[in-house]
Each structure stands twice: as C-alpha cells, then as structure tokens.
Amino acid sequence: MFDIEQIIEGCARMDRKAQKKLYDKYASVLLGMCVRYANNRAEAEDVLQDGFVKIFFNIKQYNGTGSFEGWMKRIIINTAISNYRANLKHYYHMDVEDIKKTEIDETSIDTSEFSREELLKIISNLPEGFRVVFNLYAVEGYKHKEIAEMLGIDIGTSKSQYSRAKALIQKKLYELSKLKVHQPQ
Numbered sequence: 358m359f360d361i362e363q364i365i366e367g368c369a370r371m372d373r374k375a376q377k378k379l380y381d382k383y384a385s386v387l388l389g390m391c392v393r394y395a396n397n398r399a400e401a402e403d404v405l406q407d408g409f410v411k412i413f414f415n416i417k418q419y420n421g422t423g424s425f426e427g428w429m430k431r432i433i434i435n436t437a438i439s440n441y442r443a444n445l446k447h448y449y450h451m452d453v454e455d456i457k458k459t460e461i462d463e464t465s466i467d468t469s470e471f472s473r474e475e476l477l478k479i480i481s482n483l484p485e486g487f488r489v490v491f492n493l494y495a496v497e498g499y500k501h502k503e504i505a506e507m508l509g510i511d512i513g514t515s516k517s518q519y520s521r522a523k524a525l526i527q528k529k530l531y532e533l534s535k536l537k538v539h540q541p542q
Contacts, residue, residue, distance in 0.1 A: 361425060368416045376413055383426065384409075387433050393492045394437035396485070408436040434497060438507050441489055470537070471530065479529045487522035494519050 364382070367375020388405050395401035411432050419428050483491060489508065493499045494515070499507070501515040508515070 390433050391437055404437050404440050408433040479526055483522050487518050490515050490518040491522035
C-alpha cells in the first residue's frame with residue numbers, strides 16, 4: 358500500500374498507477390465540491406477531470422507545506438470558477454429587477470429538521486451567481502474580497518448575491534417546513 362508521499366512522487370514522474378491511486382483516493386470528495394459549482398452532474402464531472410489534469414501537471418509545484426488535500430481543493434475550486442466564467446454566457450440569468458427581496462418571518466428556521474439532501478437540493482437550485490457566491494463564502498470560507506477577485510465582480514455584488522442567496526434559502530426552507538407540517542406521517 359502506498360502512502361500519500363509515494364503517490365505524490367509517482368504523480369510527479371507521471372506514473373499512471375500513482376495517478377490512478379490519487380484519483381481513486383480523492384475523486385469522490387472533489388466531485389462533491391464540483392457538484393456545488395456546476396449546473397449538473399455531467400458538468401461537475403467535466404470540471405473534476407479538468408481539475409485532475411491540472412493537479413497532475415502541476416503536482417511538482419506542491420512543496421509539502423500545508424495540506425495536500427487543501428492544495429488540490431484550491432485547484433478544483435479555481436477550475437470550477439474558470440468553468441463558470443467560460444460558460445457564463447450560456448447560463449440563464451435573472452434580471453436584478455426580477456429578483457424581489459424575499460420577506461421571511463422573524464422566526465428563525467432550525468436547519469437540523471432538514472436532511473442533508475434537502476439542504477443540498479435547495480442550494481443547488483439557487484440562481485447560478487447566487488449559488489457560486491454562497492458556496493464560496495458559506496461553504497469554502499472565502500472572504501467577499503477574495504470572491505470578488507475570483508469572479509471578477511465588485512465586493513458589493515458578492516455581498517448582495519450572498520444576502521439574496523440566504524434569503525432565498527430561508528424562503529425555501531420555510532416553504533418546505535410548512536409542507537412537512539401538513540404531510541401525513
């Protein structure tokens with residue numbers, strides 16, 4: 358059995374067996390990240406493949422400081438953002454005027470009453486720009502300044518899209534909680 362240092366060294370030599378071991382070890386985790394930024398599974402799989410190509414070609418640049426998995430995740434996120442930018446003209450865009458400020462009851466919503474799948478479905482159905490900003494900020498932990506630089510948008514746009522994404526998520530969770538209350542068990 359290979360340890361991660363041996364796999365990295367093998368990948369640096371472009372050893373196909375080491376590349377396969379690295380792919381097998383991390384593909385499912387990294388695909389989960391890709392799904393959060395893609396419009397569908399096929400697009401997410403394309404992003405994953407492009408990301409692994411970049412990982413394999415740049416693995417010699419990994420200097421051993423910091424987490425190797427973190428280094429790979431950064432490449433995957435950057436690949437997903439590049440894919441997003443390249444396909445931006447193909448995505449459906451809602452006009453800012455079409456997105457009305459969502460009013461939510463003052464009562465807070467307890468997300469523990471929802472399954473992981475329900476939460477992921479709601480997030481994946483956000484408008485594209487909202488979803489990307491929400492994932493980068495809330496899930497990946499980037500700051501709005503970093504997100505703005507990555508996406509080529511203003512900081513205010515990042516903050517606004519995040520705020521609207523949260524409001525839409527709250528609205529959908531509220532609607533879902535009302536449906537759950539009225540469903541026979």
